[in-house]
Amino acid sequence: RTKDKKKLVLNPKTGEYTPLEEVKLPNLGFIKEIATLHRMGRYEEAMAAFVSAPGDEAALARKVIAGYISYGFHRAGECTEAITGIDLIMGTGFNWAPPSVLVDTIGVSRTVDMLKAAGVPVPKLLADALPGQRFFNHPTVNVGRFFVAR
Numbered sequence: 494r495t496k497d498k499k500k501l502v503l504n505p506k507t508g509e510y511t512p513l514e515e516v517k518l519p520n521l522g523f524i525k526e527i528a529t530l531h532r533m534g535r536y537e538e539a540m541a542a543f544v545s546a547p548g549d550e551a552a553l554a555r556k557v558i559a560g561y562i563s564y565g566f567h568r569a570g571e572c573t574e575a576i577t578g579i580d581l582i583m584g585t586g587f588n589w590a591p592p593s594v595l596v597d598t599i600g601v602s603r604t605v606d607m608l609k610a611a612g613v614p615v616p617k618l619l620a621d622a623l624p625g626q627r628f629f630n631h632p633t634v635n636v637g638r639f640f641v642a643r
Contacts, residue, residue, distance in 0.1 A: 499512050502516055519549070523542060523543070526542050527539045527642070529642070531642035532642045536637065536640050537598050537599075539640065540598040540599045541599075541603075544599055544603050552611075555610070556612075556613070559607050559611035559613050561595075562595055562604060563608055563614055563616060564592075565579045565593075566579070566592055566593075566596075566616035566619055567614065567616050569616075576593050576618060576628055577631070579592060580594070580629060580631070584639065589639070590636075590639035590640065591639070593627075593628030594636050594639055596619065596628055596629075597627045597636075601622045601624060602624060604619060605620065
């Protein structure tokens with residue numbers, strides 16, 4: 494804040510502080526749509542909206558999620574015997590959506606396409622997966638707990 498109580502924000506392009514009212518925010522409407530679908534328990538539709546959302550911000554978000562999925566699936570057989578171990582670590586240890594929950598809600602082929610578009614390596618488990626194959630198989634876990642939207 495300035496002495497006259499104006500709010501300032503850091504401009505990442507210039508490294509300078511700019512008055513908040515001068516900042517033009519990108520269109521992030523896709524987030525509201527996805528959150529609404531998550532609140533309704535329509536997780537697969539929400540993830541379809543995420544995968545197809547337009548704009549650089551949505552592409553950046555997909556790249557982050559693609560990297561997480563790729564990394565998690567690449568650790569299967571290394572840190573744990575199978576992807577189920579990675580899922581347990583991420584889901585119960587960090588309370589993050591397990592990589593296979595994301596793959597199941599996005600769909601194998603759409604996930605592979607998303608990873609390729611993001612420029613991250615496609616794990617063999619996903620490259621060799623059958624269309625419609627599901628990876629998350631914990632019968633007592635409600636996957637909705639990983640998609641909390643306010």
